[in-house]
Every structure is written in structure tokens, then in C-alpha cells.
Amino acid sequence: MSERTVRSPDPGKIQRVRDHTLPPAVSGVVDEYDARVGDRDRFLWKWAHHLFPKFTLSSVPDGDVEPLRDRKLLGLIFVSVLDDVAEKCGDRITFEEATKVPFDDRSVNHDREGVDREALSFLSDVWDRFAPGVADGPRAGEFEDVFQFDFRQVLNAIDYSYVGNQDLEFVNGSELRTYESHNMMVFAFADIDLIHSPSFDRSDLSTLRRVLERAQRMVRIGNWITTWERELREGDFTSGVVVYARENGIVSAEELRGLREDPDEAAVAAVASAIRDEDVEDVFMRRWQRELTLARRHEGATDSVDVGAYLDGVETVMEYHLASRGLK
Template identity: 45%
Template sequence: MAHEARGQVAAIRGGADVNRGEYMRTVQNVELPSSVREFANRYDRIIGDRDRFLWKWIHNLFEEFTLSSVQSDLLTDVYEHKTLLTIFVTVLDDLAERGGDRATFEIGRRVPFGVEEASAGMDRSGVDLSVLELLADLWGEIDRGLREAPRHTAFSDVFEYDLRQTFDAMAYSGLLNDNPMIANRTEAERHDAYNMAMFPYAGIDLMHSPSFDPGEYGALRSLICDLQQMARIGNWITTWERELAEGDLSSGVVVCALRRGVITPEEVSGADESTVGGLVDRIKSRGIESEFVREWEIRNKTVRKRTSEVESIDADAFVDGIQAVMNHHLASEGYK
């Protein structure tokens, strides 16, 4: 069954022969904008859990996965804003899932919504002030850039809501890790998909899209619902082994394994380098990955039938971008 799953993954690639070495060199050679380098350096000094490869990887990917409506002379700004936002949400996500620093997360998630909200009723004991300062400065840089976008006002309210949805997804993942008895695939798919931040990314695109027809916004968001789930699946099937080794139970692959009794929370919490491999082999032998690959394929076919609902962007190219996201996930497996 594990070979079947990998075979299906290869089919999703469209038969492309991905030269991983060449791909890795391409990503490593990506030149990040100066503002991104500045905050990446601060991240390395303060936190340092993630390799800089991740920021280069996502920055490179935005060139393939950005709405066609973005004004061409604003593309560089859009890539920069979205890469900075990726650092912001990654810091928060790691606080919620990997670090278990709930106190810092709870204040940090409020940073984009003003000082009063970030401070109101919050207990600051045990809070990592250096991380909060990083988040505050990072958000200040993002916010200043977005306020200069030609349609910032038109989309700012929805953008704020979408940020809250993204942060709620992180809170759910942290809750799941603390309470593995609630694990179920339905909620993993419904809540955790928002962790991909595709709605905030699209919001940044639309702020820089003077030609986009707001009357199509509902149809576009409907497409994004499916596309972000596809992106989540791509992330799940290429990161769950690393996350399992870290004790993170939030991946849909691991959630399914827990619900079916393939593994237990106690085995995960007690796993070390010598035993986690056995848990990985057990999950792979049950074909759980292949189920998610099939779901990706079904969603891909379904969403392509609805691209005509949106005319002021190239919706087919947007869906093709998800194919690129999957290819990038697969080519970088083990590095993010």
C-alpha cells in the first residue's frame, strides 16, 4: 500500500521527472527581498527552528501561485508581502503546535488587530517578549505595505476575518495536540485547511488587483475553499513524518491513524528516534496516504469544472497553481 500511495503521488506530478537536486539548487539560489532577509535574520536569532529554505521555497512558489489580476508592476510587492506574512503565521503556528507556548500564541495572534486587543485581559506571565516584539515589528512592516495597495480599503475587512480564521486553525491544532481524544478527519479537514493561509494570500492579491470584479468574490472564495484543502493535503502527505517525530498530531494522515487505532497517543508521546520509524512504517502500511492522494485528485477534477464562474481572473491558471504547489511540496519533501 505504501508503494501504491507513492505511485499515485507520482501520477499527480503528471509524469514529470522532478530532478530534486536541481530543484533544491533553484530554491537555495532564490534572492529574498531585503525586508524578508531582515526578518529572517531576526527569526534565526530569536527562534531559529526553521531553515531559511522555507522562506525561499514559498517566495519562489508565489511566482507560480498568485492571482492573474494582480497589477504587473505590483507583483514584486505582492510576493514580498506574502512572504513576510508566511514568516508571521509560521511563528504563530509553531508557538501553537511545536513549542506549546500557548501564552505567547494567544497574545501574538491578536497583534494584527491592535494594541488594545493584544493586551486586553491577557496574563503576560511566562510570555516570550522577544517573540512578541518580532511579531509586532513584522506585522508593522506587512501592514505599512498593504495600506499602500490600491484596493486596501475594499478588501481589508474580509482580509482581517481571514486572518482570524487562519489563527483559529492554529489554535485548533494546538488544542488537538493537548487533547488527542478529539482527533477526527472531519474537523481536521474543515479547520486545519485554513492554516494554509490561502484566503489571506488571496486577499493580498486582490488589494493589488484594480481590474478584479468584486461581484465575483463569492465565486472565487468558493474555489479557494477547495484549493486550500488540496494545498493542505499536499502539505500533509509531505510533512506528517517529520511532525509525528516532533509529537505533532495535527496532520490529517496522523489523525486518521489515531482514529483507526493504527497508532495511539501514548505511542507518539513516548516515541524517540529509535521507535518513531516503526510508527511511520505502520501508518504507511495501511494506505492512509493514498486516501488523501485520491481525495486530491477528486477535488482537482471537481474544481476545474467551476473555473468559468470567475472571469476577471484566469481561474484555470489559479487551479494550475495548485498543481505547482503539490509539485513543490513533493520536490521539497523532507526539507520544510
């Protein structure tokens, strides 16, 4: 399929997200999130749940698409809470204990001094609901090790951002693209699809992962260019947009550290204005388009999954990113 140009923000997309109803399988968990650790608006969960079918692999049987979108949302909630623990709260102790949950939950120390017990308990509860949806797929034995590897990269991405926010000079654009893009969970979501894809031909896996690598960077770019201003106000300076600005002399590390020490509204606005004046977002839009062009070259190279349809879905995700600036 030929590339289509990502359209300008469409207000109708926002309304479709607002009108989206979360099913009982996940709405109860979102209610618990709001009551126990909630920091993010429910719009984010609706946004993701609405979009999951758009970039579900075509190898997933039609009857599994709906239950898998619920499971993916549970995984996203787990990662989002963990991300907030590390980046917004700077809570290294809780982060360290929570990262044990997916792999060795028996070693989690809920009574460790300084741990946020409520957040850790909630994360454990969410994982307990999410994990069976991975393990019960017909190809779980075949792809579980792949999923575990990819999920470790998600946790590593959060760790990278945590370290980067402690030491701004630690972060560079190249490593950011390598490590931090995994926070988007594109590989992990695809692994869940593969676990539930009886017809997927494993000989297509290498090519598919090349596509996923580019798709993950595309989704990361969409997130960066629509959330960097909010993150700037919050003192999170690991967005690719802000890192690019620092590396290219548009803003300095000293200016950014000053925002964290004294988040004066005028100072934040001045830094944001400097970044906008240099059209940094356009740099990333061109990178996004380049990634798409290269990913499209793999269309037709796999028999058991439709790469073109998948990339159409990733383009749709970008359209929703642009439409929802400032809302998630």
C-alpha cells in the same frame, strides 16, 4: 485548461529553491528571525518566496507581483512563528497575546507573566512591516474586512491544532479539513491579491472563493503528506495523515501518547512504518485529485481572474511539496 498529472519529485526544483535569492525587503527580516527566534530552516522561506508568483491571481498588475510576494512572505513568517509558539512550544500565554497583534495591538501585554517577550516582540515587529502592504492597496477599503475575517481563520486553525495536541480524541478528520486547512493562508494570500487588483469584478468573488476553498485543501494535503513524518518525531499528531491513521485503527491514541512521553526512535519508526504500510498517503493523493477535478469545473466562470492559471499554480505547488519532502 485540462488537468495535468502531478509529476514525480524533480530534484531540479530543490536546486531552484536553494539558488533562489531573497531580496533585501525580506532578507533582513529572515536574518532577524534566525537571530531572535529562529527554528525553521531558511529553505522554507526561499521555497515560499519562489512559489508565490505561481499562484498569484491573474488580476494583479504585473508590476505588483514582486512587491506582493515580499509582503506574503512577511505574513507567512508571522504565522509560522505563531504556529511554532503554540504547537512546538505549547506556549498558550504568548499565543494569546500574539493573536491580539493583528487586530488590537494596543491591548498586547508584553509584560504578562510567562510570556516569551522576544518572540512576542519579533511578531509585533513583523506585523508592523507586513500590515502596510495590506492597507495601501487600491481596494483595501473594499476587501479589508474580508482579509481580517480570513486571517482570523488562520489564527483559529493554529488554536485548533493546539487544542488537538492537548487532547488527541478531540480531533477528527472532518473538522480538521474544515478548521486546520486555513493554516495554509490560501484565502489570506488571495485577499492580498484582491486588495491590489483594480480590475477584479466583485461579482466573481463568490465563485473565486469556491475555488480557493478547494485550493486551500489541496495545499494542506500537500503539506500533510510531506511533513507528517517530521511532525510525528516532534510529537505533533494533528497531521491529516496521522489523524486518518488513528481514526481507522492503524495506530492508537495510546501509541501516539506513548511517543510523546518517550520519543524512542524505534517506536516512532514503527508507527511511521504502520502508516506507510497502509498507503495512507495514497488516500490523500486521491482526495487532492478529486479537489482539483471539482475546482477545475469553475474554469471560465469568472471574467476578471483566470481560474485555470491559478489552479495550474496550485498544481505546481504540489510538485514542489513532493520534491521537498523532509526539507521544510
